[in-house]
Structure formats: structure tokens, C-alpha cells
Amino acid sequence: MYAFSRAVNSMHSEDIKQLMKQASGKNLISFAGGMPNNDLFPVDQIDDIYKSLPEDIKKLCFQYGPTSGYPPLIKSLESYLKEKGLPVGENRILITTGSLQAIAIITQEFVNEGDIILTENPSFVGALSVFETAGAEIHSIPIDKDGIDIKALKSKIASLDRKPKFLYVTPNYHNPAGIIYTPERKKQLLEVLSGTGIILLEDDAYSDLYFNEDEKHLTRSMKSFGVENVEIIYTGSFSKILGPGFRLGFMLSSEEIFEKAETVKQSMDACTSNFMQILANDFLAQHKLEPYLTFLRKEYLERKNLLQKHLKTHMPKEITWNEPKGGFYIWLKLPPHIKSTDIFKETVSKGVVFVTGRTFDPASKKDDRLRLSFSNMPKEHIEKGVIILSETIKRALQSSKISLS
Amino acid sequence: MYAFSRAVNSMHSEDIKQLMKQASGKNLISFAGGMPNNDLFPVDQIDDIYKSLPEDIKKLCFQYGPTSGYPPLIKSLESYLKEKGLPVGENRILITTGSLQAIAIITQEFVNEGDIILTENPSFVGALSVFETAGAEIHSIPIDKDGIDIKALKSKIASLDRKPKFLYVTPNYHNPAGIIYTPERKKQLLEVLSGTGIILLEDDAYSDLYFNEDEKHLTRSMKSFGVENVEIIYTGSFSKILGPGFRLGFMLSSEEIFEKAETVKQSMDACTSNFMQILANDFLAQHKLEPYLTFLRKEYLERKNLLQKHLKTHMPKEITWNEPKGGFYIWLKLPPHIKSTDIFKETVSKGVVFVTGRTFDPASKKDDRLRLSFSNMPKEHIEKGVIILSETIKRALQSSKISLS
Numbered sequence: 092m093y094a095f096s097r098a099v100n101s102m103h104s105e106d107i108k109q110l111m112k113q114a115s116g117k118n119l120i121s122f123a124g125g126m127p128n129n130d131l132f133p134v135d136q137i138d139d140i141y142k143s144l145p146e147d148i149k150k151l152c153f154q155y156g157p158t159s160g161y162p163p164l165i166k167s168l169e170s171y172l173k174e175k176g177l178p179v180g181e182n183r184i185l186i187t188t189g190s191l192q193a194i195a196i197i198t199q200e201f202v203n204e205g206d207i208i209l210t211e212n213p214s215f216v217g218a219l220s221v222f223e224t225a226g227a228e229i230h231s232i233p234i235d236k237d238g239i240d241i242k243a244l245k246s247k248i249a250s251l252d253r254k255p256k257f258l259y260v261t262p263n264y265h266n267p268a269g270i271i272y273t274p275e276r277k278k279q280l281l282e283v284l285s286g287t288g289i290i291l292l293e294d295d296a297y298s299d300l301y302f303n304e305d306e307k308h309l310t311r312s313m314k315s316f317g318v319e320n321v322e323i324i325y326t327g328s329f330s331k332i333l334g335p336g337f338r339l340g341f342m343l344s345s346e347e348i349f350e351k352a353e354t355v356k357q358s359m360d361a362c363t364s365n366f367m368q369i370l371a372n373d374f375l376a377q378h379k380l381e382p383y384l385t386f387l388r389k390e391y392l393e394r395k396n397l398l399q400k401h402l403k404t405h406m407p408k409e410i411t412w413n414e415p416k417g418g419f420y421i422w423l424k425l426p427p428h429i430k431s432t433d434i435f436k437e438t439v440s441k442g443v444v445f446v447t448g449r450t451f452d453p454a455s456k457k458d459d460r461l462r463l464s465f466s467n468m469p470k471e472h473i474e475k476g477v478i479i480l481s482e483t484i485k486r487a488l489q490s491s492k493i494s495l496s
Numbered sequence: 497m498y499a500f501s502r503a504v505n506s507m508h509s510e511d512i513k514q515l516m517k518q519a520s521g522k523n524l525i526s527f528a529g530g531m532p533n534n535d536l537f538p539v540d541q542i543d544d545i546y547k548s549l550p551e552d553i554k555k556l557c558f559q560y561g562p563t564s565g566y567p568p569l570i571k572s573l574e575s576y577l578k579e580k581g582l583p584v585g586e587n588r589i590l591i592t593t594g595s596l597q598a599i600a601i602i603t604q605e606f607v608n609e610g611d612i613i614l615t616e617n618p619s620f621v622g623a624l625s626v627f628e629t630a631g632a633e634i635h636s637i638p639i640d641k642d643g644i645d646i647k648a649l650k651s652k653i654a655s656l657d658r659k660p661k662f663l664y665v666t667p668n669y670h671n672p673a674g675i676i677y678t679p680e681r682k683k684q685l686l687e688v689l690s691g692t693g694i695i696l697l698e699d700d701a702y703s704d705l706y707f708n709e710d711e712k713h714l715t716r717s718m719k720s721f722g723v724e725n726v727e728i729i730y731t732g733s734f735s736k737i738l739g740p741g742f743r744l745g746f747m748l749s750s751e752e753i754f755e756k757a758e759t760v761k762q763s764m765d766a767c768t769s770n771f772m773q774i775l776a777n778d779f780l781a782q783h784k785l786e787p788y789l790t791f792l793r794k795e796y797l798e799r800k801n802l803l804q805k806h807l808k809t810h811m812p813k814e815i816t817w818n819e820p821k822g823g824f825y826i827w828l829k830l831p832p833h834i835k836s837t838d839i840f841k842e843t844v845s846k847g848v849v850f851v852t853g854r855t856f857d858p859a860s861k862k863d864d865r866l867r868l869s870f871s872n873m874p875k876e877h878i879e880k881g882v883i884i885l886s887e888t889i890k891r892a893l894q895s896s897k898i899s900l901s
Contacts, residue, residue: 124560132558134551141546146539153537153739155529188593188743188765195764199629217766224604224763334558336770338593358629359600359764360593361622365741367769 120476122445122463125266125419129467131390132334133374133383140373152366158357159349160186160341161368167375168341175298176315177325183349185356188363190296190328190340191217196355197257197292197324198225200348207255209247211239213422213451213460215266215294218259222453229453230255234268236413238276244283257290257324263310264297264418267451267462271306271416277313285320296328299384301417302392310417314343324348329371331419332384337367391419394465394473401474405481407488419466424459429487431461437483443476525881527850527868530671530824534872536795537739538779538788545778557771563762564754565591565746566773572780573746580703581720582730588754590761593768595701595733595745596622599664601760602697602729603630605753606661614652614663616644618827618856618865620671620699623664627858634858635660641818643667643677646684653692662695662729668715669702669823672856672867676711676821682718690725701733704789706822707797715822719748729753734776736824737789742772796824799870799878806879810886812893824871829864834892836866842888848881 144152159165164186169179187193194217202208204226210219212231222229232247233240239260248255260280262272272280284291291313298310314325322345329339342352356362374380398421399414411424425431431448438444448460463480465473549557564570569591574584592598599622607613609631615624617636627634637652638645644665653660665685667677677685689696696718703715719730727750734744747757761767779785803826804819816829830836836853843849853865868885870878 126560127558129555129559132555134554134558137558138554149539149543150534150537151741153532153539153542153741154534155531155735155740188769191763192765217763220759221763224760330560334771335560336556336558338765338767338769354625355629358596358622358626360597360743361740362743364593364743364769364772366739367771 118442120443120468120472120479122443122465122468122476122480124467125446125462125464126335126467127331127387128390131387133379136374136379136383137370140370140377140379144369144373148369152369154365156362156365156368158362159353160184160363161365161372163376164368164372167372171375171380172327172343176311177343178315178317179343181345182343183346185342185344185349185352186363186368187326187340187342187356188360189330189335189338190294190326190342191221192338192356192359193326193340193342193352194218194259194292194294195221196352196359197326197342197348198222198227199355199359200351201256201290202227207251207253209244209255209258209289210453211260211265211268212453212457213267213448214259214453215261216450218294219451219453222259227256231453234265234270236270238262238270238272239280241276241279241283244280248283248287248289254287255289257292258284259292259294261294261296262313263295264300264415265420266297266418267420267446267460268413268422269415269418269420270413270422271309274309274311277311277316281313281316281318281321285318288322291321291323293323293325295325296331297418299332300388300391300419302388302395303416306416322348332380332387333371333374337371339363339367339371391466394468394470395421397470397473398463398465398468398477401477402481405477407481407485409488410484419464421463421465423461423463425461425484426488426491427459428491429484430458432458434461434480434483434487437487438480441479441483443479443483445480523847525848525873525877525884527848527870527873527881527885529872530851530867530869531740531872532736532792533795536792538784541779541784541788542775545775545782545784549774549778553774557774559770561767561770561773563767564758565589565768566770566777568781569773569777572777576780576785577732577748581716582748583720583722584748586750587748588751590747590749590754590757591768591773592731592745592747592761593765594735594740594743595699595731595747596626597743597761597764598731598745598747598757599623599697599699600626601757601764602662602731602747602753603627603632604760604764605756606695607632612656612658612660614649614660614694615858616665616670616673617858617862618672618853619664619858620666621855623699624856624858627664632661636858639670639673639675641675643675643681644685646681646688649685649688653688653694659692660694662697663689664697664699666699666701667718668700669705669820670825671702671823672825672851672865673818673827674820674823674825675818675827676714679714679716682716682721686718686721686723686726690723693727696726696728698728698730700730701736702823704737705793705796705824707793707800708821711821727753737785737792738776738779742776744768744772744776796871799873799875800826802875802878803868803870803873803882806882807886810882812886812890814893815889824869826868826870828866828868830866830889831893831896832864833896834889835863837863839866839885839888839892842892843885846884846888848884848888850885 314323325343446462449458719728730748851867854863
């Protein structure tokens with residue numbers, strides 16, 4: 092029930108936590124967890140790497156490492172990021188204990204209590220919990236199928252009496268919205284930020300998980316656009332391309348931001364596990380990542396296609412969504428008078444869970460969406476889960492029609 | 497040069513960092529690093545554990561875990577701590593990414609900028625850097641060979657206009673002072689804190705590393721004394737009994753403190769590596785720890801004895817120290833007119849490094865001590881290192897006599 096606990100942790104509402112706990116004994120069909128599939132991890136590849144580690148490197152696994160990261164892994168990441176077009180030369184890499192730690196470090200570096208942070212709405216709950224814990228004032232900007240709402244972003248910035256410390260976005264295969272920003276939208280976003288002094292925090296945990304090779308170019312990160320006048324901190328993660336259990340992430344930033352970040356990291360956990368860094372480094376250095384990603388993309392595409400097919404078959408026409416082109420999530424839109432939390436309360440008693448819309452709203456209110464994750468789902472459960480969910484929504488639609496009539 | 501970087505990181509002074517960097521190419525004799533010995537890690541034991549992990553557990557290694565920790569490891573730690581007499585039943589364990597993270601979590605939970613934290617003087621630099629980063633006002637209390645100076649502690653508390661948030665101590669085999677608190681001193685400390693509302697943060701990273709089985713009882717932790725009216729948070733670490741590369745620590749606290757700490761941890765790195773927790777759990781559950789500790793104690797005792805012997809032979813009589821009964825460190829006392837930083841500048845050019853006294857003073861001033869670590873030292877280097885250090889100190893004594901005369 093580990094996956095579970097995490098899902099529970101990232102929910103805001105106490106009553107939902109209770110429901111999840113009560114249900115946790117049952118054989119749940121879970122669309123909730125935003126984690127990779129247990130059966131898809133590269134266990135054999137890591138076995139091979141572990142077995143062939145030379146004795147002196149094995150000893151190093153057990154020892155402290157430098158705060159900035161295991162130097163060979165930094166080198167491997169330089170190649171990996173260069174390949175993605177990122178400006179590695181003029182920037183520095185800091186290895187972090189998961190990319191959430193990178194977000195926590197940046198928040199500690201820049202944000203004092205009461206400072207403003209801009210986020211998308213919806214936004215990744217892990218980041219929201221970091222910002223909330225730091226006592227930040229979160230202002231959120233809606234997104235549509237092509238990315239952040241540029242008009243809303245401009246007027247938000249204009250309306251504020253203080254400069255926000257940064258704007259946090261996840262442009263590629265958004266969690267929870269499943270969308271990818273169009274290149275045009277990315278450019279517009281940079282234009283809005285240009286010269287404002289608002290840092291862009293670009294969280295890129297999912298960009299390797301596109302479904303179609305032809306669309307790979309769409310994942311190009313804003314930090315690689317070469318725009319001046321916008322300070323961009325780029326974060327990445329091994330959680331989706333190797334395994335969250337490694338707790339490995341990284342950030343790419345200017346030298347100046349890197350140096351302070353290193354000091355903050357030193358006071359958070361001294362350094363990230365050498366053991367995990369050494370295994371991950373060989374995974375990259377021995378070129379095991381690319382074939383593994385090819386395999387992963389096929390597997391997740393298959394699950395997405397199944398979920399998409401069953402949703403089309405069973406969902407009432409009032410329910411809409413954008414078909415994702417990568418990542419883990421489908422973000423269903425309910426009619427405005429139906430709350431995803433109410434749907435959840437029904438489906439959980441029938442053994443189906445997901446994450447409610449308001450979980451991803453910094454204000455914990457907007458609740459007309461629900462996040463279905465297809466990543467950690469046995470394929471044979473998808474249809475049954477969709478049927479139970481669809482029937483619950485249909486009943487809610489009917490009773491709302493009755494009460495409205 | 498990993499060990500090195502950490503030593504560099506924990507030094508305050510820029511000029512010393514420069515010197516260390518310049519020297520890092522040479523074959524240094526390093527008494528500096530406060531880490532276990534590379535050649536003593538239980539590499540074979542962990543190999544065996546890894547190889548015999550069942551497939552489903554291996555998959556779990558790659559996945560997220562609960563924020564509070566991998567449940568079987570929590571169970572194993574319960575037995576381990578019960579064995580030490582700790583009140584496991586009425587308290588909760590939180591697994592952390594190294595025990596430094598536990599200190600960081602507690603600091604974030606209790607300390608706002610400008611709040612007072614009490615520490616020993618000298619004190620563990622890692623903790624000092626956490627407290628400084630949080631913007632705390634650190635007040636330090638001297639220790640002697642039996643523990644914290646009770647009179648000084650009392651008058652410090654009486655002199656403050658605000659209640660300190662906590663007192664941070666490392667009573668067993670102190671880093672850097674090498675001492676162990678007497679049971680009497682532990683009791684007196686608790687009496688002073690009783691009823692004040694000042695939390696005791698008891699850092700117990702070294703208690704398993706006693707040299708003499710007969711003195712094991714002296715390591716009994718204050719949290720196990722059953723004193724009421726003092727809130728005690730106990731922290732422990734796998735860094736000294738398995739390997740710092742695992743980045744595994746834990747804290748034992750009341751339910752109330754645990755719950756907030758879990759939320760803070762969630763916003764720091766979501767959870768600690770399942771991979772590392774699963775390996776560490778089998779190390780405990782398969783009873784591999786006790787035989788390994790028996791081996792370690794013998795090895796470190798041998799190194800301590802060598803260092804003690806050579807210091808006795810070569811050091812001028814003006815230099816004093818307490819022979820440690822466990823842990824990693826000998827804490828040399830220089831005559832007051834000789835600065836450990838000046839000695840360092842000389843020895844580093846001759847290929848010998850240690851950590852200067854003022855590194856461990858929260859005010860970065862008191863500099864009449866130097867820390868020699870014997871833990872990560874090839875035995876055959878000890879004498880040569882001591883001779884170079886002794887001769888440097890002798891020259892400093894002579895020239896100070898000349899300049900005084």
C-alpha cells in the first residue's frame with residue numbers, strides 16, 4: 092500500500108484520507124497514483140550494473156559524496172541534457188534527492204514567508220505542498236489545452252503589488268492536465284516574463300515519455316530557447332525514467348543560483364545517496380536509458396490507448412477530455428455542477444479511486460475535474476474501472492437533472 | 497576526492513578551502529574526514545542481501561514509499577531501539593534521508609528566523625549549518641570531559657529573554673570532542689531542562705561505536721531515562737553503522753511532533769529511497785548488524801590506539817587531549833596563544849590535514865583545538881601524520897616563546 096500512502100499524502104481533504112484508508116484493504120482499481128508501473132522497472136538492467144561494479148566503486152557507493160553530486164553522474168547528465176539542446180556549458184548541474192528537493196531548495200533560496208509564487212492551475216501537488224510549507228502566497232493562472240493562459244498571466248502580473256519570486260510550470264505532459272505546451276505558447280510565455288525579473292522554474296519530469304517519435308521536438312524545453320532576459324531554472328527527475336525509489340533529480344541553473352542552492356542542499360541532507368547515483372550513472376553511461384525509454388513509451392501508449400478507448404465507449408457525452416500525447420494522465424472535465432469529490436466518495440465504495448480535481452487547485456476549491464492515471468494500472472483492470480466510474484457519473488448527472496428540473 | 501569535498505564544505509573559512517583545493521592533488525594524510533573507512537564497509541553482506549531479494553521486493557526498491565518510511569524498516573528499527581531501552585511504544589519513528597535531514601526537519605518544524613537554539617560548544621558542523629541556514633540565533637554552552645557545563649547551561653537559560661526552541665546535543669562520542677557524557681551529567685542536564693519547555697534534541701549517531709563492551713551501558717540515551725517534563729527528540733543514523741552513502745537516518749519523537757515532521761518531510765523530498773531502506777532493513781532483520789559492529793569496534797579501536805600511542809610519543813607536553821572511549825575523534829588542545837588555523841596552514845603544505853577548532857564553534861572564533869579523525873585513515877599513515885603535525889606544533893611553540901621573550 093505504498094503507492095497508496097503517497098496518494099493519500101497528496102490529498103488535502105481529511106474525509107478523503109479517511110475513505111482511502113478504509114478502502115485500502117480491498118482490491119482497489121486505482122487510477123490515483125502518479126507513479127510508474129511496478130512491472131515496468133528496469134530491474135534486470137540494474138541487476139547487471141550492480142553485479143559488474145568494480146570493488147572500489149562499490150565501496151564508494153557506501154560513502155559520502157560531494158554535495159553537488161557524484162562527478163561521473165554530473166558528466167553523464169551533461170551529455171543527456173546537451174542531447175536535449177539545453178545550455179549545459181553556461182550553467183551548472185546540482186544533483187538532488189528527487190526533483191521535489193530541487194523545488195524545495197529553490198523555494199528556500201528565493202522565498203520568504205508571504206512572498207508570491209505563481210503557478211499554473213491546476214498544478215503538481217508536490218510543488219504546491221512545498222510552496223505552502225514555506226508560507227508563500229500562491230497565485231495561480233489557468234491553463235488551456237495549449238498551455239498557460241497568456242492573457243491571464245499578463246493581467247495577473249500587472250495586478251500584483253509585489254514582484255512574484257518565480258513562476259512554476261510543467262510544460263511537457265502536465266501533471267495533472269496531461270497537455271503539452273505548444274512551441275508558440277512557450278515562446279509567448281518567455282516574452283511575457285522577459286525583463287520582469289520573474290524567474291521561470293521549468294519542471295520537466297515527463298519530457299522523455301512522448302508517445303510518438305514525430306512529436307519529440309515538441310518537448311523542447313524553454314531553457315533551450317536561448318532567450319535572454321529570462322532567468323530559467325530547469326529541473327528534471329529520474330523518477331519517471333528509472334524509478335522514484337532512487338530519489339534522484341537534478342537542476343540546471345546559472346552559476347550564481349547553483350552556488351546558493353548547493354549551500355541550501357548541504358543543510359537539507361548533506362548529499363544525495365552515492366549508491367543510487369552510481370547505479371543511475373551506469374544506466375546512462377552504458378546507454379541503457381534509450382532502449383528502456385523505447386520500451387516504456389510503447390507500454391504507456393498501450394495503456395493510454397486502452398483508457399482512451401474505454402472512456403470513449405462508456406463515458407456520457409457531457410464528459411470531455413484532451414487525449415494526451417505523452418506522460419501518465421487523462422484529465423476529465425465534469426459539468427460544472429458535478430463535483431469530483433462527490434464522485435470520488437461514490438466510486439471508492441465500489442473499489443475505484445482517482446485523484447480529485449481540487450487537489451491540484453492551490454485554493455483547494457475548483458473541483459470540476461478528475462485525474463485518471465494510466466501509468467501504474469494493470470491493463471486488464473482499465474475497462475472495469477472506467478465502467479464503474481462512468482456509471483457513477485451517469486447517476487450523478489441524472490440526479491442533478493432531476494433536482495434541476 | 498569525495499571525502500575531501502565534504503570536509504571542504506564543512507569548513508567556514510575561504511582561505512582554508514583554497515588551501516585544501518590546492519593540496520587535493522597530492523597524496524594527503526587526512527585526519528580531516530568524519531566518515532567511516534572505505535575499506536570497512538559491509539560490501540559483501542549487502543551483496544548477499546541484494547542478490548537474494550525476491551523479485552517483488554526488488555520492484556518495490558524502484559517505487560515511491562510512504563513518507564514516514566518503509567514499514568518493515570520501521571519495524572526493524574523498533575526492535576533495534578527497544579534493545580537500546582528507548583520508549584518505542586509511546587513514540588513514533590520517522591525515517592529520514594540521513595540524520596541531518598531529521599535535524600533539518602525539526603528545525604523547520606520549530607524554528608523561525610531569529611529564534612534561539614542552544615548548542616554545545618564545540619558542536620557538529622552539519623547541524624550548525626542547518627541552524628544558520630534557518631536564520632536561528634545560536635547560543636552555545638561549553639562542554640568539559642564529562643559533558644555539557646551544567647552551571648553555564650543554567651546561567652545561559654536564565655540570561656535569555658526568550659525561550660530557546662531546543663537544545664541540540666551529541667552526548668555519546670561527541671563530534672568533534674570525542675567525549676561521552678557521564679550518566680550523572682545526563683541526569684543533571686535533564687533536571688535543568690525539566691519544566692522549562694525547552695525541547696532536547698538528542699543526536700545519537702555514534703553510540704554503537706564504543707570500544708569496550710563493559711562501557712556499553714554508558715551510551716544509554718537520555719530519551720530512555722523515563723524523565724517526565726522534558727520533551728526529547730532522539731535522532732539516529734545508519735551512516736556510521738552501515739554507510740553514509742545510504743543516506744538513512746531516523747527520529748523518534750512523540751506522536752504530535754512526528755505528525756508535523758512527516759508533513760515537513762513530505763515537502764522536502766517526499767520520501768526516502770525505498771531501495772536504500774530495503775537493503776538496510778535486511779541488514780537489520782537478518783541480524784547482520786551486530787557481527788558487523790563487533791568487527792568495526794575492533795578496527796576503530798586499533799586505529800584509536802595507534803593514534804593515541806603516536807601522539808603520546810611525539811606531541812610536546814603542552815598539547816593535551818582526552819583519550820576517547822568510542823567514536824571517531826581525538827580533540828587536541830593547543831596552548832591558548834596558538835591557533836589551530838595557523839597550524840593547519842603549515843601542515844597542509846606538508847601534506848597533512850585535519851579540521852580546525854573554530855570550524856566547530858558557532859561563532860567561528862575559538863581556535864585552540866583541532867580535530868583528528870582516525871576513522872578513515874590507513875593505519876600505516878598515522879605515525880607519519882602525527883610526526884608532521886607534532887613538528888609543526890613544536891615549531892609554533894618555539895617561535896611563540898621567542899616572540900614572547
